[in-house]
Amino acid sequence: MGNSHHDPVVQCRPAWNAGKTVGAKRPLTQKQIWAVRFFLDREGRVRDRALLDLALDSKLRGCDLVKTKIGDLVSGTDIRTRAIVIQQKTGKPVQFELTADVRASLLAWFEHRGGTIHDYAFPSRVDHAGHLSTRQYARLVDEWVEAVGLRRAEYGTHSLRRTKASMIYKATGNLRAIQILLGHTKIENTVRYLGVDIEDALPLAERTEI
Template sequence: MRAATTIENFLEMMSAERGAAENTLASYRRDLEAAAEFTVARGASLPDAASDDIRAYLDEMTRLGFAATSQARRLSALRQFFRFLYSEGLRQDDPTGILDAPKKERSLPKIMSEEAVGRLLDRAKLETEDPAVIDKLRALRLHTLLETLYATGMRVSELVGLPAGVARSDHRFLLVRGKGSKERMVPLSAKAREAMSRYLTLRDAEPGSDGNPWLFPAFSESGHLARQVFARELKALAARAGVSTATISPHVLRHAFASHLLQNGADLRAVQQLLGHSDISTTQIYTHVLEERLHQLVSEHHPLAD
């Protein structure tokens, strides 16, 4: 079997039957093409690969210094691929079935303090009101992005890809299309609604805005704001606000949203729903963050601590 053809068929199935997002499909493609290149070097085609070929591939990734998380992701892509071949009758076995996923340490998410987030949001709002700021629309866009992100905990891809219509139907909630095209409602805070209203007023006054389908369109090209552009603007804002830029990113603000909710008594199931996690075990990582902070607090301040 030709690897290129079977990979294309697999990706088509993932898109049509499982509603996989473009980013997910691109990730599958990269991982499977890398595996196909390795198996060709061993004299085999990926669709016909044996367990020894896949094991050798994992060993090679270890030798090259790939993180356990990267290895596990690539093995997961291969498992899905071979299950597809089995279901289609193109193979009679699954060569990944006897392989164990690389063990990985569960790293705690990076978070920001409420004080640091407050400084970031205050600076963003201040720049929308500063007469010295020339590009008022860009400043309003950044402030609205931050307020919305911290109010909802959306994934950055969900945020920048919001259609313009979602902010006009009901300012109290946003309808978000997440992974696997699953939809969920997320509430907007009063500050986020205020920022959104100010931003939309100026955005709608821009020439050609009527025909733009994106809530946060790119200024220099077609399409919506790129995640990388948002990340750069966020880091630059953090520097101006006196917040460390070493760990700041849109994803860190998503982590901050979840951690701060739990710190202030939110229910874990509610946070799971807001984040769009299909499995609550993914959300439980934030409880470990709280446990670590409590342990550190006791260690530093208890009179009997060593």
């Protein structure tokens, strides 16, 4: 049963989002990405560098990223240039590219980590047969952004999912391509996810002459 807004107790109670940043987390800029990479390389955090790079290239939700297995990313002795995973939320496959720098950081991590194609790419440190938890992934992202002077309230795991998608959208304006890359079932979800509004649409229209 709900509470009346006339209830003095409710009136004195702070809003659930008081003092919090609500809404979509910001994507990272190219400069911020390299700042985080520099921090991780300087600290010798091979696993975290590979995790960051895979998150950026794959554009996967955190729940799918942490469940990625070595076999999803490796073919023979090489890192795949393209990979496919089944999304937990939709049950549908999504394909993503693995660029040269990302393949290099993944290879460095797998050589350090060892394991078989059936093992999780990023195992739990508590249960070695399990995978890194989404909560721990979120804690790591908080740590990374704070290390380069960003506010953790404004960035999170969805920042990594949105980063490359936002860059591709700004370069091309192709919402359908972004929908496919993010694995969204509806284009409306992609529009909301990217925060597309009239300020984005008008410059695209202005660049097109008939």
